[in-house]
Amino acid sequence: MVGFDFKDLSAEAIRFGLAAKDFSARELAEAALERVASVDEQVNAFLQVTPDAALAAAEAVDAAVASGNLDTLGPLAGVPVAFKDNMNLLGTRTTCGSRMLETYKSAYTATCVQRILDAGGLPMGKLNMDEFAFGSSTETSAFGTTKNPWDLERVPGGSSGGSAAAVASGMVPITLGSDTGGSIRQPASFCGVVGVKPTYGLVSRYGVVAFGSSLDQVGPFARTVRDAALALNALVGHDPLDCTSQPCATDFTANLDEGVEGMRIGVVPEFMTAQGLEPEVGEAVLGAIEKLAALGAEIVEIELPNAAAAMSAYYVIGPCEAFSNLSRFDSVRYGYRDPGHADLGSQYEASRSAGFGPEARRRIMLGSYLLSAGVYDTYYYPAQQVRTLITDDYRMAFGECDCILAPTSPRTAFKFGEISDPTTMHLSDIFTISINIAGNGGMSMPLGLGSDSGLPVSAQLICPWFKDENMLRVAAALEREYGTAPIAPAFTDAVASCDTQSVSFGEASRNEVRHSFPDESAASTAETLADFGGPASLSGMEGE
Amino acid sequence: MASHVTERDVRRIAEYTRIGLTDDELPQMTEDLNNIIESLKPITEYDLEGVEPPFHPIGDLSNVMRDDVEGTSFTQEEALANAPAVQDGSFLIPSILGGGDA
Numbered sequence: 001m002v003g004f005d006f007k008d009l010s011a012e013a014i015r016f017g018l019a020a021k022d023f024s025a026r027e028l029a030e031a032a033l034e035r036v037a038s039v040d041e042q043v044n045a046f047l048q049v050t051p052d053a054a055l056a057a058a059e060a061v062d063a064a065v066a067s068g069n070l071d072t073l074g075p076l077a078g079v080p081v082a083f084k085d086n087m088n089l090l091g092t093r094t095t096c097g098s099r100m101l102e103t104y105k106s107a108y109t110a111t112c113v114q115r116i117l118d119a120g121g122l123p124m125g126k127l128n129m130d131e132f133a134f135g136s137s138t139e140t141s142a143f144g145t146t147k148n149p150w151d152l153e154r155v156p157g158g159s160s161g162g163s164a165a166a167v168a169s170g171m172v173p174i175t176l177g178s179d180t181g182g183s184i185r186q187p188a189s190f191c192g193v194v195g196v197k198p199t200y201g202l203v204s205r206y207g208v209v210a211f212g213s214s215l216d217q218v219g220p221f222a223r224t225v226r227d228a229a230l231a232l233n234a235l236v237g238h239d240p241l242d243c244t245s246q247p248c249a250t251d252f253t254a255n256l257d258e259g260v261e262g263m264r265i266g267v268v269p270e271f272m273t274a275q276g277l278e279p280e281v282g283e284a285v286l287g288a289i290e291k292l293a294a295l296g297a298e299i300v301e302i303e304l305p306n307a308a309a310a311m312s313a314y315y316v317i318g319p320c321e322a323f324s325n326l327s328r329f330d331s332v333r334y335g336y337r338d339p340g341h342a343d344l345g346s347q348y349e350a351s352r353s354a355g356f357g358p359e360a361r362r363r364i365m366l367g368s369y370l371l372s373a374g375v376y377d378t379y380y381y382p383a384q385q386v387r388t389l390i391t392d393d394y395r396m397a398f399g400e401c402d403c404i405l406a407p408t409s410p411r412t413a414f415k416f417g418e419i420s421d422p423t424t425m426h427l428s429d430i431f432t433i434s435i436n437i438a439g440n441g442g443m444s445m446p447l448g449l450g451s452d453s454g455l456p457v458s459a460q461l462i463c464p465w466f467k468d469e470n471m472l473r474v475a476a477a478l479e480r481e482y483g484t485a486p487i488a489p490a491f492t493d494a495v496a497s498c499d500t501q502s503v504s505f506g507e508a509s510r511n512e513v514r515h516s517f518p519d520e521s522a523a524s525t526a527e528t529l530a531d532f533g534g535p536a537s538l539s540g541m542e543g544e
Numbered sequence: 545m546a547s548h549v550t551e552r553d554v555r556r557i558a559e560y561t562r563i564g565l566t567d568d569e570l571p572q573m574t575e576d577l578n579n580i581i582e583s584l585k586p587i588t589e590y591d592l593e594g595v596e597p598p599f600h601p602i603g604d605l606s607n608v609m610r611d612d613v614e615g616t617s618f619t620q621e622e623a624l625a626n627a628p629a630v631q632d633g634s635f636l637i638p639s640i641l642g643g644g645d646a
Contacts, residue, residue: 107622200601214601243607312587315580323561332635334626344640345562353564361563362576368561369549369577382587384597389590391598422576423583439601465602 006031007170007487011079011227014173018061018078019070025061025078029054029122032080036124036171039491044146045156045166047085048093049125054080057122064120074120075230080172081121084129084163086209087176087218089113096209097129097141100329100336100355110207111239112176112218119234124172127162132326133183133211134359135159136428137419142357145416148190149488150455154413157187157428160221164191167221170487174231175221178205179442180212181314182409182432184219185460188444189408192456193485194228194475195221197432199466200439201246202232204239212321213244215314215436219443223485225476228443229253232468252469256476261296263474265289266401268304276427278411280450284457285407288447291481292405292474302397302404306389310434313390315426316370316383317437323367329355362422391438394464403470404462407431408444412455431460441468445475446485548581549574 004023017023033051040046061078064070083089086096088106095101109117117123130140138146138161146161148154149169156165160177164187167175177184179197188195196219203218210216220231229252236248267289272282293299331337331351338354341347356364370379397404409428419425435442441463450457459478461471479485486492549557554574558565565573600606620633629636 104626107618107625201605238608240610243609246605246608309586309590312584315584316587327561331628332637335628337628341638344637346564347638348562349559349564352562356563361565362573362580364561364563365554365557365573366577366580368557369553369581372557379584379587381597382590382592385592385595386587386590387601388595388598389592391601391603395603421579423579426583 004031006035007491009173010224011076011173011222011230012224014079015073015075015077018065019073021065024065025058025122026055028078028080029058029124032122032124032172039169039171042147042152043149043165043169043171044144045127045162045169045171046082046125047095047097047128047143047162050089050092050123053089053091054122054124057117057120061120061122074118074234076116076174076234077120079121079174080124081116081174081176081231082124082127082163082166082172083113083175084160084177085126086129086133086178087113087126088207088209089123089126092126094126094209095143096133097131097138097143098355098357098360099142100352101334102142102336104334108207111204111241112208112235115234116174116176116231121174121234127160127166127175129162130159130183131357131360132209132322133159133178133180134322134363136182136186136425137414138162138187139416140357140359148413149491150192151413152490154415154455155190157190157409157413159183159187160195161187163221164188164193164195167191167193167223168488169491173222174227176218176231176235177221178208178211178216178218179432179436180215181318181436182429184221185432185442185444186409186429188221189446189456189458189460190413192446192458192488193221193223194225194443194445195219196228196232196443196468196472197435197441198232198236198468199441199463200436201244202248202441202466202468203235204242204245206239206241210325212318213325214321215318217436223487225445225472225479226253226256229256229472232472246466248466250469252472255469255473258473259295260292260474260477263297263403263470264300264401265292265297265474266300266302266397266404268307268404268406269301270304270307271406271431274410274430276410276430277407278450278452280452281407281409281411281457283451284447285405285459288459288478289405292477295477295481297474300401302400304390304393304397304434306386306393307434309386310390310437311426311430313383313386313437314429314433315366316379317387319363319367320371320380321367322363323365323371326356326360326364331355359422387437390434394434394438394440394462398464402464402467403474405474406460406462408458408460412450412453412457435462440465441471443471443475445478446482447478448482546578546582548578
């Protein structure tokens with residue numbers, strides 16, 4: 001029995017409450033485990049829960065608090081964190097949502113996971129994903145679908161669907177995901193949480209199972225921009241084990257309160273009239289542009305003339321790199337082995353056929369075809385040339401603006417099975433893919449609920465290379481306008497044993513505790529929701 | 545429907561990528577691949593004369609290499625821990641020159 005409502009605590013509030021001894025890290029770990037136990041039956045975000053690892057990490061944090069030396073407490077001390085299941089954590093299973101790795105046990109820990117642990121985070125477990133991150137709905141996972149906490153009949157997006165759903169349902173305040181073409185930003189949008197894909201090279205990928213090595217990047221999900229920034233602070237910087245990772249000395253929380261006055265926000269007119277962009281999403285993004293203008297930002301129209309080619313460039317480059325990366329699954333060193341074969345060749349074929357699902361098989365075969373003699377010059381080489389054009393487009397655009405604002409996804413979350421055609425599914429990443437092609441940072445920022453669907457809609461913020469602080473600053477300004485991203489309404493009822501507020505918070509931490517919607521912005525939030533046709537009264541949103 | 549690959553091509557790709565495809569699965573895979581390849585058409589229609597492909601996703605950045613010094617790595621036991629079959633400290637596989645894989 002603990003005296004705080006765990007699900008409402010931001011990472012920032014947790015760090016504060018620990019220092020003020022309002023609760024212990026052990027209590028936090030237990031509250032998170034309890035929350036997962038009561039919620040995940042419906043959401044199915046977790047593939048594996050790791051209570052022993054969480055409690056051991058909590059013990060170390062509590063020892064630091066007991067020693068009285070609060071300076072040794074990491075910035076994420078006591079914060080329950082969970083990881084997409086393509087990230088290795090020593091001793092856990094790392095399945096990538098695939099039969100191929102169903103029994104694979106991590107022999108080492110990924111750098112991104114280690115950095116969260118070094119910052120004091122409590123490892124709660126591993127999260128569901130599209131198989132090998134091939135997908136935009138988490139429906140290709142071999143271990144069942146994850147449900148969107150806003151509507152359990154809908155997908156959470158993907159491929160990091162488990163990471164988004166776990167945060168949106170208030171199971172943990174921070175999760176990690178990976179993004180190759182939109183796999184952090186699109187599920188963040190579908191689930192109404194903050195999701196950041198940092199600039200390529202900002203975060204080490206060592207220990208993260210590779211999909212498209214020139215595109216993959218790791219980043220955080222959170223309900224507040226500050227929590228995402230705190231996680232980013234822990235994650236970034238050079239790692240000798242990933243030669244693409246770059247040194248970084250930025251404090252991503254430093255300019256969150258500065259506002260957007262004088263900032264130049266780029267808008268791409270073609271994006272706002274793109275075919276397939278649902279009116280409610282366009283409306284919401286235009287609303288955000290107006291708000292930023294009212295806050296003193298300068299809105300600049302920019303051109304990305306080659307953006308339309310990004311989709312086809314991505315579906316050339318991505319599968320080619322995936323084909324190469326997935327050749328390591330040979331049924332010999334690790335991974336699924338189909339039993340009873342008398343020769344190696346038939347063992348390879350049977351194991352890779354049974355171990356990989358249909359989307360993985362399609363992408364591997366497509367990549368192989370695209371790299372074959374003759375075909376290479378028709379598709380792969382031009383795709384790389386197009387990559388240069390797209391990169392130059394963004395470079396030019398960022399001569400005129402500090403941050404671009406666009407839709408994240410053309411639509412809100414769709415229903416399970418609603419999109420079965422692979423090429424149509426690929427279109428859900430139409431606004432996110434070009435950013436991976438160019439290597440820029442991008443993030444999804446919740447803008448309330450869509451006027452038609454009543455489901456979360458988001459804006460995407462895009463920054464120049466290694467200027468990720470720019471987009472976080474704009475996101476923080478939007479957050480002040482729209483309110484903190486709420487926990488999905490079906491999951492705002494507190495777990496019974498965590499529901500009592502009988503123990504009062506310390507004076508300092510009380511101000512830091514962030515509820516779904518801060519009181520001071522309740523009026524503007526209500527207005528926003530009304531604008532978007534969401535619940536007219538806040539009571540529907542805030543937890544009864 | 546434009547045909548970029550035939551069922552025979554797809555069979556060859558499957559063999560090359562070591563992905564066993566049954567005869568029942570072949571037509572659907574062929575159709576899926578043709579649909580996806582057709583959707584890549586825009587990439588073939590650009591005027592790309594003189595455009596250099598990038599060598600690193602981010603402009604002039606290059607990889608940050610570590611010094612070439614020996615470090616610790618997995619023990620033999622750790623390296624073999626996930627292997628489906630092991631014998632005498634090695635990965636165990638069926639015959640390479642067995643039947644059917646000539």
